[in-house]
Amino acid sequence: MNTTPDEVLLALWLDDELQGEELAKVESWALTQPDQIAAREEIRAWRKTMATALPAVEEPPYPDFFNSRITKEIRAMQATPEPSAPAARPSFWRWLFPATAFAGMALAFWVGTKTHSTGGSNLAKGGDESSSPVWYTPEQGVDAQWVKGTGASTVILLNGVSAIPDSMDFTETAMIQQPKESDSTAGAGTPGATKISR
Known part of the structure; x- marks a missing residue:
């Protein structure tokens, strides 16, 4: 087979x-x-x-010259002893870098535990959606109003902030949601108000 x-x-x-x-x-x-x-x-x-x-064997040009150069380099390498490595000394930097890195991580952890409970929304603190919102006014002269929308939506009306121009493109930085009927009527009666919905 x-x-x-x-x-x-x-x-x-x-x-x-x-x-x-x-x-x-x-x-x-x-x-x-x-x-x-x-x-x-x-x-x-x-x-x-x-x-x-092709010839079976071909001599290189000037073989004596190349052979003498190779022999000279071999003798020079054999004549010079290799330098010995310097004795290793304990270095100040050898333990300083890991100690500094450890101290930095400990400090970052400590700062993270202290700032964890100082900010955030009521939802992050364990509250529900019906609890009062956290108000934030970005600059002086801006009036903010909070309106509870239908379902889980919330509308924040900011008076005193210039409107965002229609030509601004947010396609690469934000998700574009389809307009809802509640969004189109939420700020209709307030002139100069900009609405932000979530």
Whole structure:
């Protein structure tokens, strides 16, 4: 029964490098594979062409010069001893960097625990949506009003803030939601008011 040889055996067979039992197995398989036999004959013919076109040995130009330079460099390397590594001394910086990094992480953790409970919305503190909102006025002269919308929406009316121009593009920084009927009527009666909904 003929079995197909693996790629390594086939490559060795094509290069005429198989011997013994492996050669016999691949030869018996190759009797039914005329394309593989043709490939091996093509490789053999290419090898003969290359052998006739290229000399077997070619001397480099000025071999004495190159050999003398190589010998000189070898002697120079053998004559000079390699410098010994300096003795390792305990360094001040070796323990300062890890200690500084640890102190910085501890300080950041401590600051994080102190600022955790100072800000945030009522929802973050465990309150529900019906609790009173946190008011924020960004600058002096701005009046903010909070209006509870339908469902989970909240509208904040800011009087004294210039309107955002229609030409401003928020497509890369914010998600655009489809307009709802409640959004279109929420600030209709307040002139100069800008509405923000969530």
